[in-house]
Amino acid sequence: MTRIIAGVAGGRRLQTPTGDRTRPTSDRVREALFSAIEAWAGSLHDLRFLDLYAGSGAIGLEAWSRGAAGATLVEADRRTADLIRANARSIGCDAAEVVARAVASVLAEPARASYDVVFTDPPYPLTDEALAADLALLVANGWLADGALVVVERSRRGPEPTWPAGLEPLAGKRRQKKYGETTLWLAEAAVLSAADDH
Template sequence: MTRIIAGAAGSLTLGVPDAGTRPTSERVRESLFGALDAADAVSDAAVLDLYAGSGALGLEAVSRGAASADLVERAPKAAKVAEQNARAVGRSVPQAALRVHRAAADAFLRQGATRWDLVFIDPPYDLSDDELTATLTLLTPRLTPDALVVLERSSRSPEPSLPAGLVVERSKRYGDTTLWWVGAG
């Protein structure tokens, strides 16, 4: 079971795709959002959730006061679940702009001109480092000047190779998962 932890939609149960995704554990999300709230990184933010799966990360941010969230998921079944979850959260946070995009991450980043303040990237653990760097390269010009990117990877993965314009600010390990905080700088 996955649920929204806090905010306007707190305790709302979210659907989770049957297969093909790896939802971020509630323990990791609770720790992450505690740190994001303390850094005042969520309030009124434009949020992007790449490889969104159920959309739990982007929707948690909206529940906690983000102005908008773009949830990007390529897998049709997962995107359908994200759409259902976005509608449910939208009922609790009607002022937020929630959009689900059925697209591959890189294809989505090549279109439009939207810029984001807070980005969650939780790709499949088997995504290669080169593929991740390519995605980050496409993302960089779409970030606001003080944007924060939270990258979730396997703890066995090396530190991400970042394109110019991004720097690792810190990392935190949670068992098999490591969160990398990457700043636009």
């Protein structure tokens, strides 16, 4: 079991998948993640949130609880995706869209909407090359709003993600946060000027 930390559903319990199908983000790392997002955005109110490799859905549902206008959660394992739907119902979240497909196949399609914040927590065995391909598809297929924040959770022992053109790591100490065996890497999407748009 895990809990929503803050917001309208703060304290509510969420079910977590059994076995080794997922690697839940610890409460400490989740709190640090949302502190970093709120430091960047001011607040999550009215922002659209994309949670990739969503597991129990704790991150995307936490974003909704803290005011996100909507959350899309992508999880390839169908039983786990059903669990996310059950968790959303249990906390009264009707703004969550759960997509039960592989992340790479979802991102390979043109986005139906762009997102202000993207969190991706791929399995640690996912290769750096596959992660780089995911990030490139986020940029290429219109998943990112102008100036969107992208946060990647990886093993502390791994290298920094390969950021594609159109994603710039945040400056200085905001670029990465380390907690135990986990590192969060943060980057921002380019803002297109009116001239760039033509």
